[in-house]
Amino acid sequence: MITSADARILILLVRDTLEGSFSGKSSEESLLVVKDRDKERFSRKQGVFVTLHKHDELRGCIGFVEPVYPLYEAVVRAAQAAAFEDPRFAPVAEDELGEIHIEISVMSVPKTLEAGSAEEYPEKISVGRDGLIIRKGFRSGLLLPQVATEYGWSSEEFLEHTCWKAGLPPAAWKSPEATIMTFQAQVFKETAPGGSVVEVM
CATH class of the missing domain: 3.30.1490.150 (Hypothetical protein ph0010; domain 2)
Structure with missing residues (x-):
């Protein structure tokens, strides 16, 4: 079970990842700065989707169905993919970040x-x-x-x-x-x- 405290950390991780992307950080580089305590806390492999909304409109949604990555890593990779690789939308621009609502869905195994x-x-x-x-x-x-x-x-x-x-x-x-x-x-x-x-x- 993910607690509310866990969710706050994971959503902050999404936002930090997106902000880091505009300073040139890749997902691999973003993973390097994840705190050790968070890596340990979210080490279990789980599926997760990251959904981005802007003014209540979908702005990107991508994730992993299967538990292929530790949760912290899946969140970082899904965050970058939702913002910059969702083929339905143009990549999120830096000046949009202040208008983006973040949602995460931590999944059970299908x-x-x-x-x-x-x-x-x-x-x-x-x-x-x-x-x-x-x-x-x-x-x-x-x-x-x-x-x-x-x-x-x-x-x-x-x-x-x-x-x-x-x-x-x-x-x-x-x-x-x-x-x-x-x-x-x-x-x-x-x-x-x-x-x-x-x-x-």
């Missing part, structure tokens, strides 16, 4: 959703608790748990939008060739840029 038939999938998904991953062929899409809550989707709409995120037809989740996975996340965000941190879910 699990394949089992059902007797495709029609059973919606009832096995808990909106507000579960995030979704849908894979079919070479395509894959992921939506974080808070997205369905923010838009007021039903579980079936959540499935359809995750298909769309993967570049698949909305009903692709019904295909026997599709794999559906669920995960949970602890989500924390700033109430204002550089401000206090609250737990969203």
